[in-house]
Amino acid sequence: MHPTQLAIGMMTGSSMDGIDAALIETDGHHYVRTLATACSTFSPAFQLALRIAEYAVQQTAGHLAQATMHFPQYITQYLDSTPVTTHIRNALSTYTLDRIMQCLTEDHATLVKRLLQQTPFTADAIGVIGFHGQNLYHHPEQGITLQVGDGQLLANLTGIPVINRFRENDVQHGGQGAPFAPLYHQVLVNQKALHPAAIVNCGGIANVTYISGPKPEQLIGFDTGPGNVLIDRFIREKTQQQENMDRDGRYGLQGQVNQAVLQQLLQEAITDPDYLHKKPPKSLDSRQFHLIDAIQHVSIEEGAATLEAFTAHCIVDSLNVISLPPPKTWILAGGGWNNPVITTYLTQYLHAKMGPDVSVKQAHDYGWHTQFLEAEMFGYFAVRSLLDLPISYPNTTGVSQPMTGGQLHRPSAFV
Template structure:
């Protein structure tokens, strides 16, 4: 049993809150990994804003869900749009109406954290069903679902990392055992609770014999894995700083939320990097517990709301602002890599939505070659046969199997946890309440 490969589905909705990735893999929780299939589901615009407003509300309450659970979020939704996205009150009220209509009519859920959690779990259950529909596997064939949930707050200093989503409800809806709540034990033990990706990156690198390897995920936040070999002490990992989080926020602000990202770098390509503002981004855009994030040694992790658009960006055009933020993302990734002294002849693999932005990619390539030398090889995950879009979902499919087998999912040199630790909470389907979607 312990070494028998299991079929596992992973589900991830990341900090960009743009949709759900679902992936099916076969794995023994060690180096046997077969990527079988994956699907991505984009959220309707309403869901994106509802989740972002929920995240905003949880931050306003410093992660204290007890004060918030049943509270209507309508006013937080409006404050999010006016404070964070700088929308006019009339536009915000219109978006609020759309969100209320969506939650009442389409989702039949209250506009509270509880209601949003319920709907988010339902959307993940639909993703499982659609993924299974694309395969020949009935639900009985699937051993486990690894359900990340939606991060709304991440504050390891207070031993807190909140991912909403009900493991028990998902197990009942899908009739499959579910593991969720992956980060809790790590933060409770004093770890950073993130990133978890490096362990999976290492397993893929071991399977494909790709050492030494660096993997850079550029999502809302960017995170890095440096893998020198197959044993747990051979891997380092941490969040380097911004991925697309600041760029997305900047574009939303400047386009009055008509656009949610710098699609294909269309603004950045026409702009110039403003070095003075880039330096200022380094000095005061990310403060964690009053400390400059870039001064902290790895392992370290970030909450998306710890990154902010500094006032100096207001002086820049949309094009220059995008170019500068794109350079900031690329530069801080390369600085992060240099900080951990990578070997010569390193291969770098790129994963995550950010690499669809050619400006971030161009800025990264020129900096890697300048700081690490021309011998460094850069490839996308898809170029080496991995599935960039599926990777984060596959991580949680993999970790669910490790969790079931009581294997560690976090290590000191990745999350700063004092000793290797397993994690995750298992929910078995309650057959009497199992539902069909």
């Protein structure tokens, strides 16, 4: 029996719409329990500022200093092709890249305080915060993975030790730096003895964890393809930035899948045309997806339905690249499953491939907090980092050996 401690995990995903936070109790080994959750939403102007920050860093191939120096011109370039209101345009003119990172960190600190207000705990009772930060650039082949946010500032503002920069050590040792979810998924499955099982996390990018048993070597995890990243991009373009997503599948429910366009998406929408056929470990970054020309020429309803089918198709096709026996239990986690159209197509494709006895359930059916699993995960990893335990493995990221990760920031007395 290992001693437990309290930790807060915090996650901002590729949708860039806000922050999820979870207070957990964990021993960093086999036990985890969620005590409270909270979330916050970024303003439309700040969401766009983050997208411009991502654009700037991508234009400089991950060189943050260059992106910072030339940020005003990247704002201009981005807005030249993106219609926005005068109010948002004026708000964006006040941002520098440094200011965006400061605001992002301050928003995290505010959410920590709000989360704790829901509980009987004070900051002194919390052992650590796991602070993922906002991913702006992930290119492990270049040895670069960049998640921004000021860990020291967050520690100072909250009075709680902070661990961030979880992915860098993995990438520096030959790993993909993603996905990290499989190890946490296995802890949840082990607690309920559900293996063999597959857990599919659908955020901006979808990833799957195949778990055949309780040991770290009995799992495989990798990114399957897009989650909501292309759907969100398509909806933003079709609505002139007035809507950010196909909320509740409202457009997709009214559309039919264009099979010809779907086949083109499978061949062309990922910049590496062989990605879907590669064996894991493997990972993706949002910059590796693009909206093909054919999708621009269909209605918003047909396009949404086709992109949602594409997400589901890629998930089911992941069965073609694993050597484990296909599990009959599939568990869906992440905000992407709020879109019922993706769920419908996934269930349909799984039954067509594996038969009608496949069980497809939502994470909340097992008492898990679907929206907050990734936040919980980084609280768990922060504790493992404190204990100097691995957070990634060769069979999850391709790293050379089980790898620790994260950088610790202790609160300063001078804030």
